[in-house]
Amino acid sequence: MKDRIVFITGASSGIGEACARKFASQGANLILNARNTNVLEQLKIELESKNAISVYLLPFDVRDRDAIAKALVSLPEKWKKIDVLINNAGLVIGMDKEHEGQLDEWDIVIDTNIKGLLAVTRLVVPGMVERGIGHIINIGSIAGDGAYPGGSVYCATKAAVKALSDGLRIDLVNTPLRVTNVKPGMVETNFSVVRFRGDKGVADRFYEGIQALSGDDVAETVYFAASVPVHVQIAEVLLMPTNQATSTISYKENY
Numbered sequence: 001m002k003d004r005i006v007f008i009t010g011a012s013s014g015i016g017e018a019c020a021r022k023f024a025s026q027g028a029n030l031i032l033n034a035r036n037t038n039v040l041e042q043l044k045i046e047l048e049s050k051n052a053i054s055v056y057l058l059p060f061d062v063r064d065r066d067a068i069a070k071a072l073v074s075l076p077e078k079w080k081k082i083d084v085l086i087n088n089a090g091l092v093i094g095m096d097k098e099h100e101g102q103l104d105e106w107d108i109v110i111d112t113n114i115k116g117l118l119a120v121t122r123l124v125v126p127g128m129v130e131r132g133i134g135h136i137i138n139i140g141s142i143a144g145d146g147a148y149p150g151g152s153v154y155c156a157t158k159a160a161v162k163a164l165s166d167g168l169r170i171d172l173v174n175t176p177l178r179v180t181n182v183k184p185g186m187v188e189t190n191f192s193v194v195r196f197r198g199d200k201g202v203a204d205r206f207y208e209g210i211q212a213l214s215g216d217d218v219a220e221t222v223y224f225a226a227s228v229p230v231h232v233q234i235a236e237v238l239l240m241p242t243n244q245a246t247s248t249i250s251y252k253e254n255y
Contacts (some may be wrong), residue, residue: 068116
């Protein structure tokens with residue numbers, strides 16, 4: 001992975017940040033995206049001080065198509081040759097029933113998880129095709145395999161990520177490019193704080209009694225998929241804590 005360029009969306013926390021740390025430790029140069037510029041700047045300083053790599057920051061909201069286009073056009077030539085795209089930016093807000101949810105929140109979730117992923121993919125992948133090298137890794141979810149109570153809209157977006165990953169793989173079948181959909185189960189990150197609208201206490205209780213995955217666990221899987229020989233395509237990976245069986249069935253000790 002040394003000297004390759006890896007572009008990660010949603011890199012300021014959780015799985016995205018963990019991926020940045022993992023790929024940096026293996027010598028990859030990073031393009032990091034998120035909305036929080038201050039966090040990105042601190043992460044850049046840390047990663048460059050600990051690893052012999054360079055980090056380029058592209059702060060924008062993946063819901064803003066014009067901002068994505070301007071940011072990618074602004075990349076210096078040496079940074080435009082992206083080898084790995086990790087479409088990680090994503091979120092869920094609330095656990096409302098479908099007939100009780102808030103339309104404005106759903107717009108944010110759909111625009112981030114689906115339309116944001118599509119926009120970044122559309123603007124990055126043509127360059128990969130032209131250069132004859134590239135790997136697109138989409139961070140999906142076990143939620144894309146089946147709905148769970150209070151999660152229908154989020155589950156629908158992650159089902160879309162699966163379909164978009166499969167469709168892109170089909171579209172690129174006559175090229176050297178690879179497409180991977182990584183589908184984590186229960187991961188303990190800031191993701192759940194956002195899901196519970198900022199209530200960290202509720203988010204923490206959600207993970208009590210079970211050793212959930214960490215962002216680092218998912219990053220290891222993402223890195224493995226990216227580092228196998230070029231003739232090998234890890235099309236899809238479903239990873240869960242040992243005590244989780246499906247999106248709705250898990251064992252929590254003393255619960």
